[in-house]
Amino acid sequence: MHEAPLLRVRDLTKQFGEACSSCDGGENLEKNYCPTCGTVYACQNISFDLYPGEILGIVGESGSGKSSMMQCLYFDSEVTSGAVYLDHIPALAGKNVFALSSQQKRAIRNQQYGMVYQNPIRGLKMDFSSVGNIAEKLIAAGNRHVGDMEAVSKSLLEHVHIPLFRMKEEPRNFSGGMQQRVQIAKALSNNPPILFLDEVTTGLDLSVQANVLDLIKGIQRDLGISMIVVSHDLAVIRMLADRTIVMLNGSIIEDGLTDQILEDPQHAYTQQLVYSLL
C-alpha cells in the first residue's frame, strides 16, 4: 500500500490500576496482570496503521485487550498513554487526537467514526425507535431536519435488511442479529470514513452470522469505508480482513496480510490458533 494511512496508532497503552514498583512499565506480569498490585495492562504499546478502504482484522483470545483498544480509539475510555493521528484532516495533521479537548474528540467521533459494539446495549437506546437510534447520530452531527433524518434512516435500515414496517419499533423487540444490523446502520449514518466493529457476530446463529458478515463485506465494497474488525474468531477474520494483527496479553505479537498469517504463522501462539482452526 502506497497511499497515506487514514489512521495511525502509536504506542497505545491502557492500564487499569495505579501500577507499583514491581510492575512499573509492564515488568513482572502474569499475562497482563501484576500479581503484586493488581494492575491490568490491557493494551501495551499498540502501534499500527489503517489504510483507506481496507479492513484490518484484530484477533486474540478473550482478555487480550481488543475491546479496551477499541474503546480508547473511540474515546469511550481514556488512554493511559499513546497517540492517534488522523492526518487526512488538514486541521489535525500531526496532532495526537487523544490530546484534544473532549468537544473536539466528540466532533471527530460524530464526523469521522462509526462504532458497532460487542454488546448492542452499549450501542443502542433499546427504548427508542430504530429510526430514532439512527437519527441520534445524525443529530449529533448537526442535522435538525426530521424529514431528512427519517429518509436517511429508512434507506440505511433498508440497506441492512430491517423491514421498513418495523423501523419505528424499539430494538429491544429485535433478535440479536437485527440489533447488530441496526447498530451497523447507525454507525454508517454519518458516512464515516472509519468504522470500528467489535465482535459483531459473537453470539449470533451461524446463518445470521453469515448474513451480517456479507453485509459488512458489501459495505466495504460499495462504500469504501475503512474498518477495524475485532474478533476472537479466526474464521470471521479470514472472511473479512485484508490485513490482520494478532494480540496476546495486551501486545501485538504478529501482523501481516491475513492470507500470509493463516498460511504461515510465525509466532507460536498464532500457530496454535491457526492449527486449531483447521
Next chain:
Amino acid sequence: MKAKTHFAFFDEGSKKEIRRALLKAVAIPGYQVPFASREMPIARGWGTGGLQITLSLIGKQDVLKVIDQGADESVNAVSIKKLISKTTGVRLVERTEDATLIQSRHRIPEVPLTKNQILVLQVPMPEPLRGVEASEYQTKILHSEEDYSGAWLQLFEQVMKYGKTATGADHPVYVNGRYIMAPSPIPRFDNPKLHQSDALILFGAGREKKIYAVPPYADVSSLAFDDYPFQVESFAGENCHLCGAENVFLDELEDPVTNETIYQCNDTSYCLERLNENEEAEVRKTYA
C-alpha cells in the same frame, strides 16, 4: 415560653446560602446550580424548591402572590401563602400587577410581568436530559460539553410517534444560546414569555436540590426542528365563557348542565379582574 422564630422561617445563614446559589444561577443563565435543599414544613415535591427561594428573597416590603396551576385559591397555594405570611407578615395579593414576588406552579401569569417583579417557579424535574441519561454524573458532562443530542432525540421520537412534538408541558428551551433548560411544567403557551422577560425568573427544585434562573432580557428559544417549528397550544376561535378573553391559556371544562365543552381562563385572578372591569363598564354605561 414562646420559641423565637426567624423572619421568613430560615436563619440568616441559610438564606445567605440560597442567595449565593441564586446569584450563581443568574450569572450562568439556564445552568442548574446545586444547593443544600432544606427540610420544610411541607412535603418535598409540593413546591419546597420554590418556597425556599421565596423565603430567602422576601423582605418586609414585598407583596406576595402564590398560584398553583393558575389558581390563587388552590389548597397548595393557600398553605404556602399561610406559611409565608405567618413567618413574615407580608401583604398577600391576587392581582398580578400588585405583587413584587410571585411564586407559581405550572404557569406564568397572563398579565405581562415587569422589571420590578420576580417570578419563582416550582420545579419537579429540573434535568431536561434525564429521559435519555439516568446518571447525574453523565448529564453534568453532557451540559458542560454542550452535548444536547439527547434533548433533540426525545423530540424526534415524539415526531416519530405522534407526528408532531408532543410535549404537553415542560418543552425544553435554549437559554442564552448555551444551556438547555427544563422550563418546569408550564404549557408551551408560556414558553415565549420567558424570552426577553422584564422580570427575573427563578426556578427551584427542592427534591432534586437544584436552582436555576432566566435573568431579565435573556434570550430563550424553544427547541424545534427546521421542518417542525415550535407551536404553542391553540385555542383558535375559543374564548373564556366567563370573561370572554381570547389569546390566553384556557382550561377545557364540561358544562354540567348542557354537557357541552366550555372554556375558561386558567389564570383565575386574570379572569376575575376582567369580570370586575366588565362589570364596572356595564355600571358606567347604565349610569351614563
